[in-house]
Amino acid sequence: MQVLAGLGLGAALLVAGCGGGSVAAVPPATQGSFPHAGAEPAGEAGRTVVSGAPSFEDTMEFADAARWQASRWNNGGHFLNGWHPEQLAFHDGRLLITLEADTQSRSGMSCVSGEYRSLQRHGHGFYEARLMASGTPGTVTAFFLYTGPAEGTRHDEIDVEIKGDDPTRLHLNYWSDGVEHPSVVPLGFDASAAFHDYAFRWTATGIQWFVDGRLVHEESGARGPLPHLPGYLMLSLWGATGTGAWSSDYQVTDRPSQAAVERVRFEAEAAPAERLRLQAGLR
Secondary structure (H helix, E strand, C coil), rough: CCCCCCCCCCCCCCCECHHHHHHEECCCCCCCCCCHHHHHHCCCCCCCCCCCCCEEEEEEECCCCCCCCEEECCCCEEEEECHHHHHHHECCCEEEEEECCCCCCCCCCCCCCEEEEEEEECEECCCCCCHHHHHHHEEEEEEEECCCCCCCCCCCEEEEEEEECCCCCEEEEEEEEEEECCCCCCCCCCCCCCCCCCCEEEECCEEECCCCCCCCEEEEECCCCCCCCCCEEEEEEEEECCCCCHHCCCCCCCEEEEEEEEEEEEEEEHHHHHHHHCCCCCC
């Protein structure tokens, strides 16, 4: 088992983020750490983005420091836990994310968990994660795309979330300039009992969400403008607090909670001019 010890980063500003919580900007990484989130220049708040980072597939055999970083900071807000690299581990082709009581005072919070975050921003394309969610009440297993004030941009986000309160329901959301548009989809199975594929396709004209290859929800922008800034791709498991009816509060016990990820892939959407050239067989 490979544990991401010693790969942490310092804490900094807190801003709004996934599920109404926050994502932190970080100072430059020290030698031997994952590169920090600010390594890529911040986008411009009014810039429409078609493509960002190139396509990839990661089978989670090991920590890929060229693509990902392990978070080490506290979000605050509705996040009861802090993030620490030792809560991420690679074993038998899976990324394991563990939320538990912070008995070693590594985060300064009552509990600690892991967040795995891309180094580059990603734009329009198809995003998929094969994962098994936590079924512990008060937990949230999250696969999402985010950018916001800590990155020097407005808040745009696309979410796939499974709450431990009821892992038979999928919580989908998109944020555009800080305004959210949530939806809930029944899964027909327990997402904490087995691995399944969760995906979304983001284009200039809409967002589609898929479960095991089946379209389950789509948005055209009729409920509000779509996101248009590239975001950082993130995987996390967190404990909720003070979210009202949205989630019960996570109860810190001596029993860890865990989510697991077997694969993440991204297929970049070609820009319109590039797509036309490819269709015409031109280079």
